[in-house]
Amino acid sequence: MLSDILAWLYPWTKTLHILAVISWMAGLFYLPRLFVHHAEKGIENIHSDEMLKTMELKLLRLIMNPAMIATWIFGLMLALTPGIVDWSAIWPYTKLAGILGLTWFHHWLGRRRKEFAAGTNTVSGRTYRMMNEVPTLLLVIIVISIVVRPF
Secondary structure, three states, rough: OHHHHHHHHHHHHHHHHHHHHHHHEEEHHHHHHHHHHHHHOOOOHHHHHHHHHHHHHHHHHHHHHHHHHHHHHHHHHHHOOOOOOOOOOHHHHHHHHHHHHHHHHHHHHHHHHHHHOOOOOOOOHHHHHHHHHHHHHHHHHHEEEOOOOOO
């Protein structure tokens, strides 16, 4: 039965979920910082521009995308494990809102990377600095939802 398998895998699923979240969050924090440098300094030097484009692409494709997918897969497995989530409480929904926000931000960053690659970025370094706070705020919501479960 699926519920028995999920219960048996629970410690491994939770471990892999935490590792995936850490990897994803690292990328969500770092990519906007690369964009700040790219927007402010990268266009001045063709070598810096190309180096930043390569770093941004590899970070997104090789680390962030797989980590986001793994986070979702293992998170859904945890949510489907019997007895783990109290669906009558509000905290699973505040957590889900935070996760959807992080996923939106991830895709927003992906669109900005494509603009840098095409040489059409119009977003300022200052805006990227401000947007770099988005994953922090969403992370706070998610962690409070999980640990404190105030709702």
